[in-house]
Amino acid sequence: MNQALQDAQPTSSRIESIHVDKADLDNQSVWEVRLRAFLKIEYSLRRRQLIRSLCLGIFTCSVGLLAFTFNLPQVMPAWLFMTGLVSGGTSFFILLFIIPLVKIGKNNRNSLSRRFYQYDLIIEFIDLKVVLIDRRNANIICQLDR
Numbered sequence: 001m002n003q004a005l006q007d008a009q010p011t012s013s014r015i016e017s018i019h020v021d022k023a024d025l026d027n028q029s030v031w032e033v034r035l036r037a038f039l040k041i042e043y044s045l046r047r048r049q050l051i052r053s054l055c056l057g058i059f060t061c062s063v064g065l066l067a068f069t070f071n072l073p074q075v076m077p078a079w080l081f082m083t084g085l086v087s088g089g090t091s092f093f094i095l096l097f098i099i100p101l102v103k104i105g106k107n108n109r110n111s112l113s114r115r116f117y118q119y120d121l122i123i124e125f126i127d128l129k130v131v132l133i134d135r136r137n138a139n140i141i142c143q144l145d146r
Helices: 002-008 012-071 078-118
Strands: 121-126 129-134 140-145
Touching (some): 012 078, 012 129, 078 121
Antiparallel strands (some): 129 140
8 A cells, every 4th residue: 555655646756757758759759750751752752763764764765766767767657756756855855854853852862861860860661661760779769651
């Protein structure tokens, strides 16, 4: 019964631990928001890089097709020539816009990644989860599903 009375009365150490836990939770939610922002930037960057790669591939194929056609006239039908010309022009036009977007996305990702590095944190992709780990003591700070 004496133990129950001691447990019921708040001590200063318990109050401090409650405040520390609340601060840790606030800190954890801040890192969770930053980790979600990092994931959003990372996935948008991957999509833009995929579009850039596809456009570069289409542009290369259409330039090769057109170069072959210019060397050997009347080998392919006109519709194939026009398709190569239109697809090459369209992919080049898209490349003019997507290359700066990829560069901006990389800068955004690197600035956010730098913020994690300043606080000695590592982002790891494990199975279907993204884990934020403190490098100093190897504690998991935050864990999100992909």
